[in-house]
Amino acid sequence: MIRVIDREGAEHELETLDGWRVMEIIRDHGLPIKAECGGACSCATCHVYVDAAWLAKLHPPHDEETAMLDEAFDVRPNSRLSCQILYGPDLDGLTVTLAPEVG
Numbered sequence: 001m002i003r004v005i006d007r008e009g010a011e012h013e014l015e016t017l018d019g020w021r022v023m024e025i026i027r028d029h030g031l032p033i034k035a036e037c038g039g040a041c042s043c044a045t046c047h048v049y050v051d052a053a054w055l056a057k058l059h060p061p062h063d064e065e066t067a068m069l070d071e072a073f074d075v076r077p078n079s080r081l082s083c084q085i086l087y088g089p090d091l092d093g094l095t096v097t098l099a100p101e102v103g
């Protein structure tokens with residue numbers, strides 16, 4: 001299960017599948033995430049803010065993700081691209097907030 005807070009502040013608990021990207025889980029449940037590039041790390045429209053308690057449990061962003069985040073809107077220290085986070089049992093309960101939509 002992951003917990004997603006939408007742009008209105010509502011909390012959603014989403015069922016997960018191991019090996020899925022967090023972006024895919026959010027999109028499959030119909031929450032508004034654009035994910036325009038489909039997970040290729042080239043659009044930043046899957047931008048989320050990771051709950052502080054979870055940030056250190058994620059693998060650090062690789063160079064492409066960091067470069068893409070540099071171009072994202074309203075980037076914060078806990079910003080990540082949700083297509084670059086693979087879900088697994090160790091992330092059960094992961095909590096993220098959808099970043100504002102661009103454009």
Ligand code: FES
Pocket residue numbers: 023035036037038039040041042043044045046047068081082083084
């Ligand atoms: S879906 Fe495009 S960067 Fe994540």
